[in-house]
Amino acid sequence: MIAFLRLAAIGFVGLTLVYWLVSVYSRSLRREALEKRWDEGAGDAGGGDAAGDRDAYIEAGMRAYERGLRRRLIGLVYVVPVVVVVLLIWLNNYS
């Protein structure tokens, strides 16, 4: 039981690190994509003050990202390893 709790604790810490790294990376990719999209003329139709609009465009895009499916899918970082462990226990001991 202690061995199991230790694995769970170490696993949680490790997966949290992975989750954090993937979140930062994914957010960074999205922000870069938004910047490029603006620079290629995504906001040209509106005209107006370019610098302020660019920041507003990127912030709106990031808010949409925070609510989006892609960010939620990063939660699979916690789910997949647990499924794999259950599968391994099944394969190695009961089949």
Place this chain on the structure above:
Amino acid sequence: MKYVKWTLYTLIVLTVFGFLHYVLPQHDIVRITDTDTRRIDFGENSIFWASPDAGTATTPAQVTRDVKFIETIQTNGRPMVYRNEDTGWIWPPYFKFDSYNLQTEASDLRSTSADPRWVVVTHYGWRNEFFTIFPNAVDVRLADGPDERIIPWVNIVILTLLLVAGIMLRRMWLQFRERTLDPVFSNAGDAWEDAGDRAGDARRGARTSWGRFKAWLRSLGG
């Protein structure tokens, strides 16, 4: 400096290869001659043994324990002895709790040289006579024959995933450097290079972090 560098590379590659070779599953085709249990007093070889059976007492300074063994003869006629221990919730992550069941299956598959029944033993670990260490059997099953061809799917999947993880980590690092480090340190880096010392000369023109690391190594050797 060149020798230091290549020694370092070789050591890293050998360590990684050795680690994976020890931990990843392998398949042997053997004939089981006997199974039994022996008391083992662990010494300097203790890291090459697993932990006590899952759920049993684990006193801190446990140096003696009964260990199950599977004794076999390989297709080339040489002997191979496996230990059969639970890995439980502990390293390596085979989550093996069924060592007693495995021992029963192995006993059931025993055969003689006159009438051999070939068995595939899945195992990890090494046999080494000088340290008295044994590979840990994970699974036994009847083989099609002594020449059965086994494709190591598990290893293919694991090594592919490791490769993907490595590429992913590298891309994460590059993204982090491009978006976070470079904007902060670009001015500081220029000033450093302009100082005109030998290390600065070596660094100049080295664009990637790998190139910078190599330039730094070169500057040490002079």
